[in-house]
Structure formats: structure tokens, C-alpha cells
Amino acid sequence: MSSIYSATVTAPVNIATLKYWGKRDTVLNLPTNSSISVTLSQDDLCTTTTASAGPDFTKDHLWLNGVDQEIEGSKRLEACFRELRKLRRALEDEKRAQGDETVVPLSAFKLHIVSENNFPTAAGLASSAAGFAAFVSAIAKLFELPQSATDLSILARQGSGSACRSLFGGFVAWNMGSEADGSDSSAECIAPREHWPEIRAAILVASADKKDTSSTNGMQITVKESSLFKERVDNVVPKRFEEMKKAILAKDFESFAELTMRDSNQFHAVCLDSYPPIFYMNDTSHAAVRVVEEINKQAGHLIAAYTFDAGPNCVIYYLEENEQQVLGPLKSVLGKLTGWNKKEKISPFVPTGFETRFLEKLSQGIERVILTSIGEGPQDSSAQLIDNNGEPLR
Known part of the structure; x- marks a missing residue:
């Protein structure tokens, strides 16, 4: 098998103190109100995600807690894959325009994603927020994207609305925005963990x-x-x-x-x-x-x-x-x-x-x-959830 490229990230759970509830656009996950949350420590609650790409992969795969997930037909997942690949393709084009012919065409490779939660999924513990934040962050790291956490929060939002808040640590605001395309519906840090660590x-x-x-x-x-x-x-x-x-x-x-x-x-x-x-x-x-x-x-x-x-x-x-x-x-x-x-x-x-x-x-x-x-936002990890063949380690 050809070389496999991979990156691993952990992402936190956030719990809203001012709730997001209701959408003005269900496709783009645009909220009807702004919200505020507290990011919790990843020592206790986190999602770990390894994203890998390889020229021999034949289709995109996502495994969540050991279970192969259906990607085709999932508009949220497909939107995240599409937008992240678009950013990587632009980066590759820019590097080639600068004379770099060694850039790896990761945007053309299929992706294998393995994600694991250390807490119950779909039980009201913000698993989708941590999951999509880790998903977007891991692929962004793999693709070496230069976009800021705020920029990535816009992508994470399309997967799960509250996921945009898990792109930051401390106290986080999700500004609902007003643009129809969702370009100004993003998260920002109100205050870092160090502001009120007690x-x-x-x-x-x-x-x-x-x-x-x-x-x-x-x-x-x-x-x-x-x-x-x-x-x-x-x-x-x-x-x-x-x-x-x-x-x-x-x-x-x-x-x-x-x-x-x-x-x-x-x-x-x-x-x-x-x-x-x-x-x-x-x-x-x-x-x-x-x-x-x-x-x-x-x-x-x-x-x-x-x-x-x-x-x-x-x-x-x-x-x-x-x-x-x-x-x-x-x-x-x-x-x-x-x-x-x-x-x-x-x-x-x-x-x-x-x-x-x-x-x-x-x-x-x-x-x-x-x-x-209270905790930090997504963190790079040395953990590896995918083997050399692109399959889940466990």
C-alpha cells in the first residue's frame, strides 16, 4: 500500500449557559438566536479523532466508537467533506502557483476517519458538538489548512450547530449572524479558561x-x-x-x-x-x-x-x-x-x-x-486510531 497521511486531534464538550434552540436555515444550521457556552476539560470529556488520507483508499469512511457510519446521503458529513476539500484544493493550487511541485494532492484522496468518545453518545452530553469539532479539526490538521478557529467554526457548524463552540476553550459565544449564506454565523472566545479557572x-x-x-x-x-x-x-x-x-x-x-x-x-x-x-x-x-x-x-x-x-x-x-x-x-x-x-x-x-x-x-x-x-479547545494528539492499512486499530 502507498503512503498514508494522518493526523489526530481531541476536541471538548461544551455545555451552553445560554441555549441555542431553533434554526432559521436547517441546511446551513443557522440559528434563530446567539448562544453562550462553557468548554469543559478534555481530561474528563472529549472526542479523539484520527483523520487519514491515502491514494489507495477507494471511498470515504467514518467509524464512530467502532461502528462504520453511513456517509453517502448524510448532508452534514458531505458538506464538511466538500468544504474542507475545497480549502485544501485552494492551498494546493496556491503552492503549485508558487512553484512547489512536491505538494501532496490530499484533496483528491479519499479519507478514513476514526472517532472515539470517552462518554455516552446521543444521551444529551453534547457528543455531536465534540464529534464534529474533532472531525473538522483533525481534517484541517491533516490538510495543513491555515484557516483560523473562527473560520473552522463555520464549517463545524454545518455538521452540528453547537460544534462551532467546541472550536474554542473557556467561555464561548456563537454569534447567530445575519447573512443568508451563514458567513457571519461563527463562534468566538469571550474569555479564555485562564480568565476564570475556578x-x-x-x-x-x-x-x-x-x-x-x-x-x-x-x-x-x-x-x-x-x-x-x-x-x-x-x-x-x-x-x-x-x-x-x-x-x-x-x-x-x-x-x-x-x-x-x-x-x-x-x-x-x-x-x-x-x-x-x-x-x-x-x-x-x-x-x-x-x-x-x-x-x-x-x-x-x-x-x-x-x-x-x-x-x-x-x-x-x-x-x-x-x-x-x-x-x-x-x-x-x-x-x-x-x-x-x-x-x-x-x-x-x-x-x-x-x-x-x-x-x-x-x-x-x-x-x-x-x-x-473548564477546559481548552481542540488539541493536537499523538494518539493513533488508524493502522497502516487505513483501518481502525480497535
Whole structure:
């Protein structure tokens, strides 16, 4: 077999504090509102992707967690392949025009892509965001593209809307843009991880099952059916977008927490206002909300903020200085689950007067705990997921 060219990248999960929900263009994944997210540490949640190209490959292949994925007919994947090859072809043409006849025609080669998540896929943990961010970043690295992270975010967005935010670390804004071709609908970093490194996140995994209603279908139903939706995108989100950026830059956790919880509540209210209603949260999710409220009540101010994406899993943001107050009650009922190895110093503790019935409900529905922190954007990796024949190593 001829030479195989490859590159590997890891990409993070991001969890929105100001939700993206609804599309003004379903083909280009153009949103009806801007959004803001926190990028989480890849030490705990990431997608690793190896992209390879070779003259002997006969067709494009994508393997996700060991399963061969269908590419033909997938408009999102085909769009990413097409646009990335177009950029590589332009680069090759430029180099040849400068007299470089040794440039490898990677744009003409078929691609083999192997991608692996270290967390459940399609369960409301932003797997598609990390997946498409890693997919685009790995091919861009393989193709030696000069485009910026913002430029690549436009491509990643076409695969999965929220993937554009996983092209950056820290606190990230996805500006909805106004151009019909999506050229100004891209992500940018509001503040890097180093700006507010004390932010922590506890993810309570209520279910690792695949969602009943996909995010794509849910958005289409909501845009069409919810009478609350227009008020959200026209008035509520634009105001919150500016308030959330201000809170992040000022490191004002209480404002950040309130905005995060209010937006999560409204996002799910809009889903419930659809017809038929869309249920992403379940009884365990509702118990998690009450537990966070009780934690804040005991503290006398906001030290924890819940948020739920399109799934039942609860993400709780808090500051490192309040870790014992936030995690103590959770560990009292969830301490036997995996995920506490990094927090052995946290004591299981329920304050006097704490409403324990919600903790008991939580203990019946949570199956995994992930404790993590704020993280960086895509990173180059020395890992190799493809063998010398262009096949998955495992």
C-alpha cells in the first residue's frame, strides 16, 4: 500500500449557559438566536479523532466508537467533506502557483476517519458538538489548512450547530449572524479558561440512553408549534446574551448562575409549549433542580447553577471555593457511583434543615457522576486510531 497521511486531534464538550434552540436555515444550521457556552476539560470529556488520507483508499469512511457510519446521503458529513476539500484544493493550487511541485494532492484522496468518545453518545452530553469539532479539526490538521478557529467554526457548524463552540476553550459565544449564506454565523472566545479557572462542573448522568426526540427534530417542532418561541428569540435571549457576557467578564458568579438557570428553565418551557410537547427532562431531572435550590437556600445566596441541554442530565456549575457545600449533599447519596475518585476530600454532608426527599429521589435515578472543570479547545494528539492499512486499530 502507498503512503498514508494522518493526523489526530481531541476536541471538548461544551455545555451552553445560554441555549441555542431553533434554526432559521436547517441546511446551513443557522440559528434563530446567539448562544453562550462553557468548554469543559478534555481530561474528563472529549472526542479523539484520527483523520487519514491515502491514494489507495477507494471511498470515504467514518467509524464512530467502532461502528462504520453511513456517509453517502448524510448532508452534514458531505458538506464538511466538500468544504474542507475545497480549502485544501485552494492551498494546493496556491503552492503549485508558487512553484512547489512536491505538494501532496490530499484533496483528491479519499479519507478514513476514526472517532472515539470517552462518554455516552446521543444521551444529551453534547457528543455531536465534540464529534464534529474533532472531525473538522483533525481534517484541517491533516490538510495543513491555515484557516483560523473562527473560520473552522463555520464549517463545524454545518455538521452540528453547537460544534462551532467546541472550536474554542473557556467561555464561548456563537454569534447567530445575519447573512443568508451563514458567513457571519461563527463562534468566538469571550474569555479564555485562564480568565476564570475556578469554575467547576458536576454532571449528573440521569440516563445514557439515546434521546426519544433528537435535537434537530425538537428544534423544528418548537419553531413551528411554540407560541412562546418568538418572544424568546426576539426579546429574551438578546438581552440575556449581553448580560451573560458581562457576568463572565466581571466574574460575577451569582449573576452568571441566575441567568444560567433562568435560561435553562425557559428553554425547556418552550419545548413543553410545543405541540405535541417535547420532554427532555424527567423526574430525576426535576429532583436535581430542587436539590440545587436547596443547596443555594442553605448557603443564603447562589453558589450553584443547574442547566439542562436536550436531555435529562443535570450540569451544575459552581466555584471551587464552594465545592464542599455543593458536592457534600450530592456525595451523601451518590457517593457509591463512579466519578468521585478526584474528590476524595469531599465529605458526604447534609446540613441540618436540608430537604432530603429530593436527594432520595436523585439517588434513585442518577447512574454516573462526572466531575470536571473548564477546559481548552481542540488539541493536537499523538494518539493513533488508524493502522497502516487505513483501518481502525480497535
